[in-house]
Amino acid sequence: MTHAFNVAVIGGGIVGLAHAWQAARRGLRVALFERTAKAEGASVRNFGMVWPVGQPAGELHDIALRSRELWLELGRAGVLTVQECGSIHLAHHADELAVLEEFRDRRPHDVRLMTPTEVAAAAPLANPHGLLGGLWSSSELRVDPRVASARIAGWLGEQHRVACHFTTTIIAVDDNRVIATDGRTWQAEQIIICGGSDFQTLFPSVFTDSGLVPCKLQMLKSVAQPESFRQQPHLASGLTLRHYASFRECPLLERVQARIANQSPELDRYGIHVMASPFPNGEVILGDSHEYGDDITPFDKPEIDDLMLRELRKVFRLADWTCRERWHGIYAKHPTLAVFEAECRPGVRVFTGTGGAGMTMSFGLAEQAWNRWLGVTA
Ligand SMILES: Cc1cc2nc3c(=O)[nH]c(=O)nc-3n(C[C@H](O)[C@H](O)[C@H](O)COP(=O)(O)OP(=O)(O)OC[C@H]3O[C@@H](n4cnc5c(N)ncnc54)[C@H](O)[C@@H]3O)c2cc1C
Numbered sequence: 001m002t003h004a005f006n007v008a009v010i011g012g013g014i015v016g017l018a019h020a021w022q023a024a025r026r027g028l029r030v031a032l033f034e035r036t037a038k039a040e041g042a043s044v045r046n047f048g049m050v051w052p053v054g055q056p057a058g059e060l061h062d063i064a065l066r067s068r069e070l071w072l073e074l075g076r077a078g079v080l081t082v083q084e085c086g087s088i089h090l091a092h093h094a095d096e097l098a099v100l101e102e103f104r105d106r107r108p109h110d111v112r113l114m115t116p117t118e119v120a121a122a123a124p125l126a127n128p129h130g131l132l133g134g135l136w137s138s139s140e141l142r143v144d145p146r147v148a149s150a151r152i153a154g155w156l157g158e159q160h161r162v163a164c165h166f167t168t169t170i171i172a173v174d175d176n177r178v179i180a181t182d183g184r185t186w187q188a189e190q191i192i193i194c195g196g197s198d199f200q201t202l203f204p205s206v207f208t209d210s211g212l213v214p215c216k217l218q219m220l221k222s223v224a225q226p227e228s229f230r231q232q233p234h235l236a237s238g239l240t241l242r243h244y245a246s247f248r249e250c251p252l253l254e255r256v257q258a259r260i261a262n263q264s265p266e267l268d269r270y271g272i273h274v275m276a277s278p279f280p281n282g283e284v285i286l287g288d289s290h291e292y293g294d295d296i297t298p299f300d301k302p303e304i305d306d307l308m309l310r311e312l313r314k315v316f317r318l319a320d321w322t323c324r325e326r327w328h329g330i331y332a333k334h335p336t337l338a339v340f341e342a343e344c345r346p347g348v349r350v351f352t353g354t355g356g357a358g359m360t361m362s363f364g365l366a367e368q369a370w371n372r373w374l375g376v377t378a
Helices: 012-023 059-076 096-107 116-122 145-160 204-208 240-241 246-247 252-263 266-271 304-314 355-373
Strands: 004-011 030-033 087-091 111-114 133-137 161-166 170-174 177-180 185-193 215-223 234-236 275-278 285-289 323-333 342-343 348-352
Touching: 004 012, 012 030, 012 185, 012 348, 030 145, 030 185, 030 246, 059 145, 087 116, 087 170, 096 111, 096 133, 096 240, 096 246, 096 252, 111 116, 116 133, 145 161, 161 215, 161 240, 204 240, 215 304, 240 252, 246 355, 252 266, 266 304, 285 304
Parallel strands: 004 030, 004 185, 030 161, 087 234, 185 348
Antiparallel strands: 087 133, 111 133, 170 177, 177 185, 215 285, 215 323, 234 275, 275 285, 342 348
């Protein structure tokens, strides 16, 4: 039997949910298909950091801030807890502090510098040993990635009548029909494929020519820390300055990059920088590393965890470093685009490749895409 919808979204990660929400809030009838019983991809494996400070100034930063507003809207609607926690980048080297100062000079309205004493007061998890200062940004949010996708899907079903079909793998898109493994079909005027890093199942040739690559990250979670170590802000290290595009605005970044490349090439080899997202229950999500394309194996590398812990211990201070969990996640990344979009045939689009910023960017990117597709001027 074929059911008719305006929009079919394939993939129940944050990108698919963002599209389902944006289409539904425009009054369109939406069906969403997720192959697992609840989303298990990159969207549940991340830090839960909504991270506008990492986006380059201009359009991408504006999209991140718009996404932030939309997350806060979900928080106000009671869909999930959204904490306005902010973030601090720590400087334990003079060249890192110089980049933070340069960044502050470029974005004086977004960020401010903190003394080591101010950092210590705001962030008991920051290692005070050798700390030279920090960069405070108030725009970052924390959401719990383990619950966010399921809560948003439930809310879309209840409040926006999105028909969410879990345990439903779409194996083909034929004209304007999506076809599941068990032969069920659904008709939709527009089909948006948000399959994350699955480049094999639907329209594989589109991915072959796309430039998209999978990227694997290893992650850790600490046991709960005692009350005196609990805090609000996300923390990032000096190593993180190499990772986010926003800091490429700073010419002095080259010095940090050169020092790391000379002193610790193993960190570049595995794309390691370290961040901490402390949750209210005292557990801290820690990471991360980056391996791309053919370097990815199904097996996690203990040496990556060891390197991450070595660097984490330099910049953060936990009362108990016991790892409660270890896992990896894989996302799709494009070398130059914030997201990869392709119209495979009329009315059928692929939308993926949000890289390491899907929690930060998806809502704003989806809103922008729907405005464009429907000819709405923002
Ligand atoms: C370890 C890690 C840490 C990260 N930290 C952050 C962070 O703190 N902040 C941030 O902004 N970003 C972060 N990211 C990036 C962010 O998580 C991703 O950009 C985002 O989750 C990608 O969402 P997605 O919906 O494209 O992919 P996914 O979450 O992988 O979802 C794709 C879904 O599609 C489903 N699917 C695929 N094919 C089919 C099919 N044929 N039929 C039905 N279903 C299908 C899959 O089962 C899957 O659930 C991190 C990523 C990782 C891996």
